Amino acid sequence: xxxxxxxxxxxxxxxxxxxxxxxxxxxxxxxxxxxxxxxxxxxxxxxxxxxxxxxxxxxxxxxxxxxxxxxxxxxxxxxxxxxxxxxxxxxxxxxxxxxxxxxxxxxxxxxxxxx
Amino acid sequence: xxxxxxxxxxxxxxxxxxxxxxxxxxxxxxxxxxxxxxxxxxxxxxxxxxxxxxxxxxxxxxxxxxxxxxxxxxxxxxxxxxxxxxxxxxxxxxxxxxxxxxxxxxxxxxxxxxxx
Numbered sequence: 001x002x003x004x005x006x007x008x009x010x011x012x013x014x015x016x017x018x019x020x021x022x023x024x025x026x027x028x029x030x031x032x033x034x035x036x037x038x039x040x041x042x043x044x045x046x047x048x049x050x051x052x053x054x055x056x057x058x059x060x061x062x063x064x065x066x067x068x069x070x071x072x073x074x075x076x077x078x079x080x081x082x083x084x085x086x087x088x089x090x091x092x093x094x095x096x097x098x099x100x101x102x103x104x105x106x107x108x109x110x111x112x113x114x115x
Numbered sequence: 116x117x118x119x120x121x122x123x124x125x126x127x128x129x130x131x132x133x134x135x136x137x138x139x140x141x142x143x144x145x146x147x148x149x150x151x152x153x154x155x156x157x158x159x160x161x162x163x164x165x166x167x168x169x170x171x172x173x174x175x176x177x178x179x180x181x182x183x184x185x186x187x188x189x190x191x192x193x194x195x196x197x198x199x200x201x202x203x204x205x206x207x208x209x210x211x212x213x214x215x216x217x218x219x220x221x222x223x224x225x226x227x228x229x230x231x
Contacts, residue, residue: 006157032218043119043205043222044158089157093218100146100165101209101218102173105157 003027006090006106013113019077021109023090026071030092034103035064035075038087047088048075080113087111118142119223121206127229134193136226138206140186146209147189148220149173149181151202158205164189196230203227 006023013019023033034049050057050064050073057064063076077084090106118141128134138147146165150158150173160173162181170181178200180192193200207220 004157009155034218036222041224043207043224045222046219049218100163100171101211101220102148102160102163103158103218103220105150105159107155107157 003104004090004092004106006109008109009107010110011112013080013111015080015082015113015115017080017113019075019080019084019111019113021075021088021090021111022072023074023106024070024072025092025104027092027094027104028071029094030104032093033064033066033073034091034093035062036089036091036105038089038108044089077111080111082113082115085111085113119206119208119221121204121223121226123226124224125227127231128196129231130197131195134196134228134230136191136193136204136206136228138189138191138223140189140206140208142208142210142221143186144208144210144221145186146211147183148207148209149179149189149191150205150207151175151200152205152225153202161191161204193228193230196228198230201228201230 035047036044037047038044061078066073088109091103120139122137148163149161159175164170164183204226206223209220
């Protein structure tokens with residue numbers, strides 16, 4: 001059972017364009033939503049994260065938009081650069097308790113930014 | 116990769132053989148996780164540990180076992196490898212395990228396993 005659904009599977013954007021990746025979740029107990037970036041041959045690395053008490057979080061060119069009522073969140077990459085070409089994963093977890101920070105990941109989006 | 120090493124980095128094995136993957140951390144983090152990454156599935160949690168000798172199953176634990184005898188080492192064993200276990204395996208560590216608002220997991224470089 002896939003509790004976090006991510007789309008699209010792949011995305012091609014021109015340099016300077018906006019990349020948008022969407023995720024939807026089912027478990028209403030999720031209260032932490034990170035995005036991970038993975039380059040070929042490397043492990044994923046935390047890019048940006050959001051909690052449901054805010055609707056948007058921005059760090060440089062990267063913005064997370066969060067819609068709690070729709071149980072959806074998205075990553076926007078402004079002014080996309082060839083160096084942003086990577087695989088992006090959304091994830092979700094329940095903070096604290098006996099969840100021990102276990103992350104549930106989306107299926108991943110392969111982003112290609114053409115020069 | 117945040118003081119995390121995985122060994123071996125690549126392995127080819129035959130169906131039916133046992134395989135052990137090692138994750139070693141130098142961060143003294145309490146929480147450790149094993150994930151597998153497959154196309155179309157993202158990363159899926161196999162097992163995790165919330166302390167020395169304290170482990171539990173994730174969503175895809177069948178055919179896998181783990182052990183943690185020291186804070187720094189978390190071993191993943193494929194008891195009898197099958198072709199369906201061909202995958203890339205990632206170890207991750209966390210300082211807080213989700214408490215205190217610091218849920219960041221740091222991932223190792225991965226082990227690419229091929230089961231023939």
